[in-house]
Amino acid sequence: MSFLGSLTIGRKLTSISVLSSVTALLSASAAFLAYDVHTFRQSLTRRIATEAEIIGFNSASPILFKDAEAATAILNGLTAEPSVRAAAILDLGGTRFASYSREGAATPLAAPAGLPLTSQQFGPQGLLVSVPIQFEGRAVGRLLINAESRELRERQWRYAGIVAIVLACSFVLALAISRVVEKTISGPVLDLAATARRVSDGKDYTVRARPAGGDEIGALVSTFNAMLERIEGQNSDLEQARTELEKRVEARTRELAASNKELEAFSYSVSHDLRAPLRAIDGFSKALLDHCDASLDEKGRHYLQRVRAGTKRMGDLIDDMLGLAKISRKELTRQRVDLSAIAERVAAELAGRDSGHRLRVVVEAGLTATADSGLVEVLLENLMGNAWKFSSRKDDPTVQVGRVNGKGRVFYVRDNGAGFDMAYADKLFGAFQRLHSDAEFEGTGIGLATVQRIVNRHGGRVWAEGEPGKGAAFYFTLEGEA
Amino acid sequence: MFRESSARRTVRLALLLFAFAAARLPPAAAAGPSEYEVKAAFLYNFARFVEWPLDAAGVDGTFVVTVLGRDPFGSALDDTLRGKKIDDKRVVVRRVSRSEDVGRSHIVFISDSEKDRLPAILKSLDAAPVLTVGDMNQFAERGGVIRFKVDQDRIRLEINVAAAQRSRLRISSQLLKLARIVEPGMGS
Numbered sequence: 001m002s003f004l005g006s007l008t009i010g011r012k013l014t015s016i017s018v019l020s021s022v023t024a025l026l027s028a029s030a031a032f033l034a035y036d037v038h039t040f041r042q043s044l045t046r047r048i049a050t051e052a053e054i055i056g057f058n059s060a061s062p063i064l065f066k067d068a069e070a071a072t073a074i075l076n077g078l079t080a081e082p083s084v085r086a087a088a089i090l091d092l093g094g095t096r097f098a099s100y101s102r103e104g105a106a107t108p109l110a111a112p113a114g115l116p117l118t119s120q121q122f123g124p125q126g127l128l129v130s131v132p133i134q135f136e137g138r139a140v141g142r143l144l145i146n147a148e149s150r151e152l153r154e155r156q157w158r159y160a161g162i163v164a165i166v167l168a169c170s171f172v173l174a175l176a177i178s179r180v181v182e183k184t185i186s187g188p189v190l191d192l193a194a195t196a197r198r199v200s201d202g203k204d205y206t207v208r209a210r211p212a213g214g215d216e217i218g219a220l221v222s223t224f225n226a227m228l229e230r231i232e233g234q235n236s237d238l239e240q241a242r243t244e245l246e247k248r249v250e251a252r253t254r255e256l257a258a259s260n261k262e263l264e265a266f267s268y269s270v271s272h273d274l275r276a277p278l279r280a281i282d283g284f285s286k287a288l289l290d291h292c293d294a295s296l297d298e299k300g301r302h303y304l305q306r307v308r309a310g311t312k313r314m315g316d317l318i319d320d321m322l323g324l325a326k327i328s329r330k331e332l333t334r335q336r337v338d339l340s341a342i343a344e345r346v347a348a349e350l351a352g353r354d355s356g357h358r359l360r361v362v363v364e365a366g367l368t369a370t371a372d373s374g375l376v377e378v379l380l381e382n383l384m385g386n387a388w389k390f391s392s393r394k395d396d397p398t399v400q401v402g403r404v405n406g407k408g409r410v411f412y413v414r415d416n417g418a419g420f421d422m423a424y425a426d427k428l429f430g431a432f433q434r435l436h437s438d439a440e441f442e443g444t445g446i447g448l449a450t451v452q453r454i455v456n457r458h459g460g461r462v463w464a465e466g467e468p469g470k471g472a473a474f475y476f477t478l479e480g481e482a
Numbered sequence: 483m484f485r486e487s488s489a490r491r492t493v494r495l496a497l498l499l500f501a502f503a504a505a506r507l508p509p510a511a512a513a514g515p516s517e518y519e520v521k522a523a524f525l526y527n528f529a530r531f532v533e534w535p536l537d538a539a540g541v542d543g544t545f546v547v548t549v550l551g552r553d554p555f556g557s558a559l560d561d562t563l564r565g566k567k568i569d570d571k572r573v574v575v576r577r578v579s580r581s582e583d584v585g586r587s588h589i590v591f592i593s594d595s596e597k598d599r600l601p602a603i604l605k606s607l608d609a610a611p612v613l614t615v616g617d618m619n620q621f622a623e624r625g626g627v628i629r630f631k632v633d634q635d636r637i638r639l640e641i642n643v644a645a646a647q648r649s650r651l652r653i654s655s656q657l658l659k660l661a662r663i664v665e666p667g668m669g670s
C-alpha cells in the first residue's frame with residue numbers, strides 16, 4: 001500500500017471506499033455468476049434429458065421399421081428447442097440412422113468412443129446427452145443430443161454488462177459519498193494544520209482551531225486548542241512576572257540611588273565638618289610650635305611634628321574625600337571631547353612635574369568621545385599619573401594612551417612599570433585600596449576610585465590588566481554599550 | 483471449471499473424428515439384407531405394435547404366423563422368427579394354400595399369388611382377430627390391414643385402419659405414424 005502513502009487523507013479515503021465497494025461488487029457478481037452457471041447447466045440438462053426421453057420413446061418404431069424419414073422428422077421437432085445444436089439417432093452398431101443439425105451447425109453428431117448409452121456431460125461443444133432408445137425393455141438404438149450453452153453465454157454477457165454498469169454507477173456513487181466524507185475528515189485536519197502554521201509563523205497563541213465534532217479529530221483539535229490556551233496562559237504569566245520584576249528593579253534602583261545620595265551627603269558633610277576642628281588642631285599645633293619652641297625639648301618638638309604630619313595627612317584625606325564626593329555631585333555635561341589633546345596636556349604637566357624623569361608618553365591621535373571634558377581630564381590625570389608614578393623606577397618608562405584595535409570606544413592607558421598581581425585586579429578601584437606600600441610609591445588610594453566614579457557617571461566600564469614587574473594597562477569606555 | 487487438459491481434448495477430438503469417419507463407411511456386413519428378410523423382420527415387429535383381443539388365437543401358447551399362397555420369403559421368415567416369442571408365446575410359422583386352411587392365426591401374410599382370390603379370402607376371415615398383411619397392389623384399399631409397398635428401395639407401410647378395427651386389432655400409434663393411412667376402396 002505504499003503508493004497510498006503520498007496521497008492526501010481524502011484521496012486515501014476515496015480510494016479505500018471505491019476499492020472496497022468494487023471488491024464487494026465483483027466478488028458478489030462472481031459468486032452469483034458461478035451459481036447461475038451451475039443452475040443454468042442443471043436446468044439445461046434437465047430440459048434436454050426430458051426432450052431426449054420423449055424423442056427416444058418416439059424413435060423406437062422408426063428404428064424397428066427402418067424408417068429414417070420418420071426418424072428425421074421426429075428429430076426435426078427439436079427446432080423448437082433453440083439450444084439444441086445437433087442430434088442423431090444411431091443404431092446399436094453406432095451407425096447414424098438419422099440426424100439433425102440446426103442450420104449453421106456444421107459437424108454431424110457422432111458418439112465419442114466409450115460413451116455410455118446413458119450419459120450427460122459438458123464438454124467444449126456444450127452439453128452432450130445420450131439416451132438409449134428402448135423398445136420392450138431392450139435398447140434398439142441410441143439418441144444423441146448436443147445442446148450448446150449459447151443462451152448461457154448470452155446471459156453471461158448480459159450479466160457482465162449489468163455488472164459493468166452497476167460498477168460504474170457505484171464507482172461514481174462511492175466517489176461522491178467519499179467526497180462528502182472526506183470534507184468531514186480532512187476539512188478539520190486541514191483547518192488544524194493551518195492554525196498550527198499560523199501559530200508557528202506568527203507566534204500568535206490567541207488563535208484557535210475550529211472545533212470539529214466528537215470523533216478522534218475532534219479530540220485532537222480540542223487538545224490542540226487546550227495546548228494553545230495553556231501556552232497563552234503561561235505567556236501572560238511570564239509577561240506579568242517580567243513587568244513585576246522590572247518594577248521591583250526600578251524601585252530598588254530608586255531606593256539605592258536615594259540611599260547613595262544620602263550616604264554621599266553624609267560623608268560630604270562629615271568631611272566638611274571635620275575640617276574646622278582639624279584646622280584648629282593644625283593652627284594651634286603650629287602656634288604651639290612657634291610659641292613654645294624654646295621651652296620644648298627635642299622629644300617634645302618631635303611629638304609635635306608628628307601631630308602636625310598626621311594633621312596634614314588627615315587634611316589630605318578629607319580633601320580627597322571631598323573631591324570624590326564633588327565628582328559625584330557635579331552636573332554631567334556631555335560634549336565632543338578630544339581625548340588626545342587632553343592626554344597631551346596631562347603629559348606635558350607630568351613632564352613639568354619632574355624634569356629629571358625621562359618619561360616617554362605616546363598618545364594616539366584623534367581619540368574623541370562624547371563626555372564631560374572636566375571629568376575626562378581628571379580621569380586621564382589619575383590614570384596617566386599612576387602610570388607615571390608606577391613606572392618611574394624603570395630605565396625607559398613609557399606610557400601609551402590609545403584605543404583598542406585603533407578604533408571603537410575602548411580606550412586604554414598602558415605603562416611598563418611595576419605592574420600588579422591580577423589576583424587583586426578588582427580591588428584596585430576601591431577607595432583607599434592600595435597594592436603598593438606608601439614607602440614604595442606614595443599615595444592615598446583614592447585615584448582609581450575617582451576614575452571608577454567618573455566612568456560610572458558616564459555609563460561606561462573600567463577594568464585593569466597587569467603583571468608584576470612588567471607593567472599595567474587600564475581600559476575604559478565613556479558610553480554605555482548599547 | 484469448464485476446462486479439460488489439452489491432451490485429453492486432443493484425444494477426444496481424435497475419437498470424435500474417428501467415430502465420424504467410421505459412421506461414413508458402409509456397415510461391416512456390406513451386402514444389405516434382402517427385401518424379404520426385411521419384410522420378415524417387419525412381420526415380427528408388427529406383432530409388437532399390434533394388440534390382439536383376448537379371444538384371439540393361440541390359446542395353446544403359440545403365436546401363429548401363416549403364409550397363404552406361394553411363399554415369397556424362402557427361408558427368411560423361418561430364420562427371422564426362429565426362437566422368437568411374442569407376449570411369452572412361441573412363434574409358429576405355417577404355410578397354407580387355401581383360405582379354409584388358415585384356421586386360428588394371428589398374422590396371415592397373403593401372397594401375391596392370391597390376388598384374384600383376395601375378396602373371398604378377406605371375406606372368410608371377416609371380423610376374425612387376424613392381422614392381414616400383403617404386398618400386392620391395392621392390398622389395403624381392398625380390405626387388407628397392412629401392405630408392404632416397395633418404393634425406391636425402401637419398404638413403406640400402408641394401413642387400413644377400418645379393416646384393423648373390424649378385426650378388433652389395436653395398432654399402436656407408433657406404428658401408425660410410420661404408415662400411410664388408407665381408406666377402404668380408395669383406389670378403385
Ligand SMILES: Nc1ncnc2c1ncn2[C@@H]1O[C@H](COP(=O)(O)OP(=O)(O)OP(=O)(O)O)[C@@H](O)[C@H]1O
Pocket residue numbers: 386387388390415417418419420428433434435436441442443444445446447448449471472
Ligand atoms: N599603573 C599602575 N601600575 C601598578 N600599580 C598601579 C598602577 N596604578 C595603580 N596601581 C595600584 O593601584 C593602587 C591604587 O591606585 P590609586 O591611584 O587609587 O592610589 P595611589 O596612586 O596609590 O594614590 P593616589 O592616586 O590617591 O595618590 C596603587 O596604590 C597601586 O598599588
Ligand SMILES: [Mg+2]
Pocket residue numbers: 382385386443445446447448
Ligand atoms: Mg593614583
